[in-house]
Amino acid sequence: MIAADIITIFRHQRPDCDALGAQFGLKYWLQENFPDKTVLALGLEQGIQGDFPASDTADDDIIRHSTAVILDTAGQDMVDDARFAQAAFRIKIDHHPDHEPYGDLRCVDEKAAAVCEILAHLFASLEPEYNVSLRTAECLYRGLLTDTLCFRTANTTASTLAAASWLASKGIHIPELNRELFDQTLHEFSFSGFIRRSVVIRESSACVILNRQDLLDWHMTGSEARNFIDELGHVREFQTWAIFTQHEDPEDDRYDGSLRSKHIAVNEIARQYGGGGHRNAAGVKNLSRTDVDEIIDKMISEVSVCDQ
Ligand SMILES: [Mn+2]
Structure with missing residues (x-):
């Protein structure tokens, strides 16, 4: 059993909506289902968050005592904040080809269109014991939508659409999310x-x-x-x-x-x-x-x- 009183969640540099959506979706899901845990969404790069909240901060000691989850990041040198390597236990969750396996535990599904798809299926499988809130569902849907360019790319599968369908059942506002992500300025x-x-x-x-x-x-x-x-x-x-x-x-x-x-x-x-x-x-x-x-x-x- 891994001690995980503190969970730090990492993403790749220059994060896209899949990285951020997975990061904050996982953070909210953990906080809502495990209120006694400290959950931190980390990333030194600021000001690139779009509609996502600012990242948390953590000193070296907190990271060393944490279980780290690294999302959407194929290679270690792409992780935003190299201190992830000092964590007590590291879990890689990704959908890119696993050319550079790292971490103590790996969950890599190359067929998934997005890390948000992997998390959606994970959370769905843990219902009803663990709940998924609207804000978690909205985070994951953003990642699905952007990594598949609105379900148009070749990596859009039945599994992707099943994940989207399940997220939609949580009451997400589909047209508003589309507008937020894709509307242009004049x-x-x-x-x-x-x-x-x-x-x-x-x-x-x-x-x-x-x-x-x-x-x-x-x-x-x-x-x-x-x-x-x-x-x-x-x-x-x-x-x-x-x-x-x-x-x-x-x-x-x-x-x-x-x-x-x-x-x-x-x-x-x-x-x-x-x-x-x-x-x-x-x-x-x-x-x-x-x-x-x-x-x-x-x-x-x-x-x-x-x-x-
Ligand atoms: Mn991705």
């Missing part, structure tokens, strides 16, 4: 229009190249602008699409790019320029303008090879 809406107006289409490839002045005009960083890649992602005629953004530093004329495809392996193209990623979604950094043009040419020619 500025973002206008920028989406600019992205669409700037697209250059060659054969079945769509591409947007934004220079430094475009980013300045729109008060966007390169990575914020490239996050609009999905604006190009739902056109039947497009087989590949990409956004390139020039570096903001006026001394540095290089570009970063986000590449997408329906079928061809854009990560193979990205790899030739020092980038990488998944088959249909890859990224590449520090490109000359010539590199950018070459990459666009390669995306077009790969598609035509595939078509033959």
Whole structure:
């Protein structure tokens, strides 16, 4: 039996909604069902929480006497707050490929679309002895929705939808959660229009190249602008699409790019320029303008090879 009077919950750096939703969902569930325990949701990175509360803090001594749960984090060096390693007992719960097993106990389900899916099934199996509150359900639903891009990705399974269905039965406010997570500001809406107006289409490839002045005009960083890649992602005629953004530093004329495809392996193209990623979604950094043009040419020619 593990002593777990103190439970510390960790997430990965630059946390997404699955990491935060799992972290706070687990925290609330533990607090509500085990009121005598001290439960802390940790993370040194602040100000990235969106609609989640601020993280708790803990000194080294508390962490050393705690059982640590590390969520949504494949590798140890990605954990926000390396002190997790000092905890008396460590439990890894994740859905990424377990290339780097760590911790004293591992619960890794690569078929799960989100860690929030794993937790939803766990909590459902422990009913009715242990309760699940509305706020816990809302946290987990946020993670499910974002890691599956609203149940649209290939990792959305019957199990994912069963978890969502069970969470919905707790009375979550589905339209409000959708709005909270996905509604744009008016500025973002206008920028989406600019992205669409700037697209250059060659054969079945769509591409947007934004220079430094475009980013300045729109008060966007390169990575914020490239996050609009999905604006190009739902056109039947497009087989590949990409956004390139020039570096903001006026001394540095290089570009970063986000590449997408329906079928061809854009990560193979990205790899030739020092980038990488998944088959249909890859990224590449520090490109000359010539590199950018070459990459666009390669995306077009790969598609035509595939078509033959
Ligand atoms: Mn995740």
